[in-house]
Amino acid sequence: VGDPASSSPTLPGATLVFTDPANDAGYSTYNILLSPSLAGSSFRLIFTWQNDASGTPNVPVSIDDISLISSAGGPLSGTYTIDPQLPPSASIPAAGSNFNSFASAIEYLQTFGKTSQVEFSVPAGSLHAEPLLTITASGAVGDSIIFKKSGIGPNPIITPAAGSSSADAAIRLLGADYVVFDGIDIVSDLTPPTSQANVEYAFHIRNASATDGASNCVIKNCTVTLSNNFNGSVGVYIQTSPAPSSAAGTNSFNLIENVNVERSFFGIRDLSNATNRNNGNVFRNCQLGVGANAEIGNSSLTSACIGLHLINSLNATVEGNVIQNVGTSGSADGMYIQNGSGTLNVSGNSVSGVRNFGVSSSASAHGMRVTLIDGAEARIFNNFIYDISHAYGTPVVSELVKGLSVQPLTNVSNATLYHVDFNSIQLDGAASPNVSTVCFEVGLAGPTVNVRNNIFSNITANQSGNPKHFCTVFPVLTIAAAGSSADYNNYYCPNTGNGFLSRVGSTDYATLATWSAASGFDNNSFDVNPEFVSPTDLHVQSAILDSAASMVGISWITDDIDGDLRSSFPDIGADEYSLVAFDISMVTLLQPTNGVGCFQNNQNVLVRIRNLAGQPHDFSTYPVFVQIDVSGAVNTQLLTQINDNTLVGGPLGTLQSIDYLAGTVDMTAYGDYTFRCKAFFPQDQNTANDSLSTPI
Secondary structure, three states: OOOEEEOOOOOOOOOOOOOOOOOOOOOOOOOOOOOOOHHHOOOOOOOOOOOOOOOOOOOOOOOOOOOOOOOOOOOEEEEEEOOOOOOOOOOOOOOEEEEEOOHHHHHHHHHOOOEEEEEEEOOOOEEEEEEEEEEEEEEOOOOEEEEEEEOOOOOEEEEEEEOOOOOEEEEEEEOOEEEEEEEOOOOOOOOOOOOOOOEEEEEEEOOOOEEOOOOOOOEEEEEOOOOOOOOOOEEEEEEEEOOOOOHHHOOOOEEEEEEEEEOEEEEEEEOOOOOOEOOOOOEEOOOOOOOOOOEEEEEOOOOOEEEEEOOOOOEEEEEOOEEOOOEEOEEEEEEEEEEEEEEEEEEEEEEEEEEOOOOOOOOOOOEEEEEOOOOOEEEEOEEEEEEEOOOOOOOOOOEEEEEEEEEOOOOOOOOOOOEEEOOOOEEOOOHHHEEEEEEEEEEEOOOOEEOOOEEEEEOOOOOOOOEEEEEEEEOOOOOOOOOEEEEEEEEEEEOOEEEEEEOOOEEEEEEEHHHHHHHOOOOEEOOOOOOOOEEEEEOOOOOOOOOOEEEEOOOOOOOOOOOOOOOOOOOOOOOOOOOOOEEEEEEEEEEOOOOOOOOOOOOEEEEEEEEOOOOEEEOOOEEEEEEEEEEEOEEEEEEEEEOOOOOOOOOOOOEEEEEEEEEOOOOOOOOOEEEEEEEEOOOOOOOOOHEEEEEE
């Protein structure tokens, strides 16, 4: 009645140990898979039992009613189910058959193979206690191996067995290509008794040999929860070991998307070889350390911890990720991209809540740190960075809190390019009173660094003695190599007690005027309060910074951190906003959302709209229509009008939002839905942000 508790059914001479209680009157059904290579061989099948002196009376004296049914296995093709509440189907490999565990599905797949794309459909809300799983089978273009949540409700959860080494993985893709895990959560033991029992990796993508990498795999739409009591835990780990002898041995073109790592010591890591590098991996829209009880790192440990860590990656893309609550009593980084090569794109990320808890630790706390090899290029744009801190106990001059640091280590030539554009960085040294803080640092003078259209805001209170606070720190007056540039930035350092706009070498520059006169840079820059919405919301409300940026020399940026299109006269900072007289935007669909259980016949449709104009919006004078077009399983339209100010008790202020109930929809019909949401009115001067489309 259930799967064996130990050993494998695929090896000759294997011992399958069941742990069912004595006197079980039910029947156990289990598939024993024999490799086709064993055809013609003979084996003994032996049944036995033992009494473990548990005190249970009437221990059986025999095992009877044994029925053996043999069938020839064959390759898989089509869609199957993995449902632990159902017995394994006798009709395998016919499409639609059920496996009652991930382990049995993977064993069958790897024993008999497949002839076309295979999808394993896993019921929403199902629970799966599984051994540690390794997949070596591969798909191909248009012929993937897919494990996917089905139905409405919470994701299926895999609870892996205890580890036995220092590198255990709940799911290991070993040299496997074109394998997809979509909507499958991993939750391991949060308090394993020993480091050996700890499951170090939830998803582990690794090459099988020097010539057999794991590429074109996808991990998405899932939550990972591991123990952070040991410093080896990683939510998603792409690891190159052994060293590849060619590109075929690398782990390339993998997609990690919408993965929520709630608890681990590292969030996501991509460890590549320095000679044959992992190429084209994408890390998109992940949430690391986000949530009330989420944590990346551990304040009681002193090992370095990192939210998102890339080493030796080639042509990586890191976009739209939210990284929070990263901390240890040692070096702490929200994001660390180390020795990147090719063209690196880092955009639309939000990094906050990074802390070094060590009162005597001289290691820094970084929001984001980037280093490149010679000749590489990094495009760092549209990022929010804030709330970075250090608990150092005695006043020091050292800059131990850094928002963004580029090329802090090995020097490179001027052929190495950094483009630092349209970022918003704010530091407040209230939680770091004994150390110096800097929003943006260039470590060494070798590369060419372009610094354009950024907001560097250091609002640390007045300091005295050793600690200081800076907007920027550069090694030389030319910023880095000759040909570097800085312009159309905004520097804000309101508290001048040991507060400075910039430091170059050992020289401090207190004002934009003195810095610009000495360097020749930032002739079109500002030193005004950006008027962020709040310390944790770096959207801008300053009229001065509206339309004050420049796109000269920048061809790769088309939108902002929210996906709003950049205008031909863009705004300084990560947020493109509009202070025209009339501009109402549709921000998001709040309800319905995925993963909240079954939908109702009167499902609320709740949207958020925002006033992006430079003046309050009076709905009684300028009514706004809200239109919701629903397609898919149901086709219908909701059209309502906001024609008074009762929702907010008055006109909607600049950059303020309201949540509006547009009506209800019958969503009892099974299937996919698409909600196209629009907020519009005749006077709107920016219609590009009126609409959005959300699949459910």
